[in-house]
Amino acid sequence: MAETLTGKRVALLVADGFEQVELTEPKRALEQAGATAQIVSPAGDRVKGWQHTDWGDAFDVDVPLDSASASDFHALVLPGGVMNPDALRQNEKAVNFVRGFFDQNKPVAAICHGGWTLAEADVLQGRRVTSYPSIQTDLKNAGAVWVDEEVVDDNGLITSRNPNDLPAFTAKLIEKIAAG
Template structure:
């Protein structure tokens, strides 16, 4: 596999109740491309996945949000699930961490309900995005041009709808991270 991301470090921001495949598959794809990937969470130790219809495996937290610095990372990934983004969008440290990636023009990927975090971080107005259909109105209300496509890229922001879109999401994520910083015309 290509080592196109061998010099890159990527943060996956998650907490309990993330959709398991939406963390495990992007993490594996980024690592196959050579990136160093850290799971960043509000809690230390481990976080528990949601696997489609029931609780899944525990995943080790590489760095607590208190110790994480966006300057140490080249990109951010926000997995979905229901519980995970709903908790993170109410966590001011998570929102500040997320904003720093946008302020620096670094690539960000968000899938499924992950864009909820972006809405509360105030970074989506004027963007073209997709998401799980049930939060499309939330994104439209936040000023997003929402489209129903498997993957949408807008100036380094990669979004997808659900686990069925993971192959396209992971491919675009690797591509955008490989390209590096983006100048955002939106605020």
């Protein structure tokens, strides 16, 4: 990749049931660009992915949510899946962790159903976003301007609709982190 993210630390916040490819692809791309991409989770030592219609692989948690702080990272990634963001939006520590990135004006990237956590964090007012179409009403009700596009960048808030958008999503994320 043209951009280099050496020295950059990126949090990937997940609970059990995240869409596996929405974690593995951004993590791989970030690491190839030189970033340290770390899984942050309230789930304990391991967190389990979801692959389309069944449970996927288990992944080691790098940083427990209880000891994570937005100030320790340069950016945040919120993978989707249905179970994962539904669990995170009910976790006060997860919601506050997400809000911390906005308070510090750091890049945040959410794909698919990941926008549910953004809605709960109350950070969408007036922001242009996209998501999996079934949650567009939730995002609109949270104050977002929802559009059906492959990737949307609203002042460092990067959103995409589904796994098909991952190439554009990861490219935009890397571009934003590299730009500082």
